[in-house]
Amino acid sequence: MSTDADVHASQPPASDGLVMGKDGMAALVDVLIRRGFTVVGPTARDGAIVLAELRSADELPYGWGVELEAGRYRLRERPDGAAFANAAGPQSWKSFLHPVRVREWSADRVEGELVFTADQDTPPRYAFLGVRPCDLRAIAIQDRVLTGGAYRDSGYEGRRSGALLIVVECTEPGATCFCVSMGTGPAAGPGYDLVMTEVVDEDGHRFWMRSGSQEGAEILAELPTRPADPETRETARAGVTAAADRMGRTMPEADLRELMAGTLDAPRWDDVAGRCLTCGNCTMVCPTCFCTTTEDVTDLTGDHAERWRLWDSCFDLDFSQLHGGPVRASSRSRYRQWMTHKLGTWYDQFGSSGCVGCGRCIVWCPVGIDITEEAAALHDWTQSGTSASASAPEPP
Template structure:
């Protein structure tokens, strides 16, 4: 992916043409829209489906939609969903077979996945996709279902102009400005210059698409305004996590009493892993129909918080809430580094917002760090 230093401006009225061009090229648009009291990621037809004038108030265990005092299209932070569910899908059919003479024959009746255009992808979620790519594509074997869904994805990123109360992407080095993984990146501007978008090109196909819209070159004032938006967002993070030496910190505190404290609060409900954009735990199920004529194998989302996930030879290895929460947090920000060379946390804050008892990963790490070495 190549990046052009040239930046352009699209007016608010020109955004429908951008989305229309993607539709004309055969892409299915997936972007933010308001549904069921939240801003979710779903199939959209165009700009009219975007959450115009909406934002969110987020805190630990709290999420509320709220009207803005302007008509921003992307004036919110991370909602309950990420793009993970489009690639590592909640349920995937691995194979299907029908009984034939002398055995079973595989069926090949699964429709190919659509070409996706991700609209409004945030930097934290682009980093999360990169982390999942390492898991499913860059190991000894590539996952064929994930690989098929990730193929030919067009990414329209949006640099964040609003930080949520639980965001801490600055701490993790994953935002608020997209630095890679996009074809086009937008910064939404609403000021005396009007409602417009500064557009940065991230790939040759992004440049080709933008050229069809005949955008104007960005002025120095436009570029300065966009930089100010990102800088303001970076200064207004709702949370912070100290990451210096975090892997060693957690490894030497596996018996810290803080694990007992969090276990007393944790419900093992799995919310944190379901909303996390990088968690990839799964289980495999084999089923047959009542006649015994067809069989299939499916993969389903699972969680390291379920008792059965660590079951080996008839018993669970991690039988307590303490063991399961410790496994999740230590893997997420420590042993993930050993496995994949990066943290598994992108600082989106979803696990904090959507925990029903308001457990805060940044607070747990800070509590262990504050008493590091003081506990025998």
């Protein structure tokens, strides 16, 4: 299967761009707030890089990096003081665009009649500062899923349509990252308003900035910048190229959609089922997972009711509940459903992979199950010759 990894690795900059010193970051946050944006970006708190509303650039995680491994996440101090040299944290931007809890409507009994009120709060206009290239692609995937078909999620559309995306190219991949395999990074793909590449060396702490939209260009024009010098451009490009060479993980070089379709009976699903706790962490942290459920609640008087939409997970036993019981009763079938959807049937539904290679599901799995390791094991099985003699399909 063709990926656009090569496209991303070699994508030329939109222009020579501008250079902004570290102090310019304060001006950027101020300009965004003055323009009415709710600025959200990375902060270091609670032992992690957490996305939160920024009131000033001082809240960025200057000097914090991360150590990532399967089932393990640790902050570590960085002597260079870089703000964005930390790979994807536990949250993604879906926490803001497709929130975990949304009230859809409420109903009140008024003089014996039910009066329904739709929740129509005007969403804030978000500026996302520090979007990773893999997460930029994840946002595009959720755009396609939630607004690209016949049934559009108007709430998502409202939050997304006003959002400004400021991407930071990756120069410090984590040990669980595999964006190169999925063609989503470490250079920025299309869709950003502004893109920056952080450079820290003997010539100082600075950002190579380029705009990708009219609004991005207008914001850039308000910042303290200078024309980009060749040294800064080359150092920035070299940092991104080096990051591509230092990916912690890779997917097997195979057509992943075919691999998923051809391994439904592989014994590896029993192996992973013996480890998987079906906790659903991997779906919660995944920037593309979008499933929701609804919950109706009433107060004790019975005069007020609300309908809430909540994130759901295909690892939940109730997720596939039909008359007579759940369709996917075993952990084997639930893990297989998640992984084959991400890497296989997502193409049939939405025309792309559902995985952007951010590595979050590997890091935040409590038992360290690694989607790249599982894909490699399935690939090995197809190469071993035993797949040809596999028995009849097992029940889910």
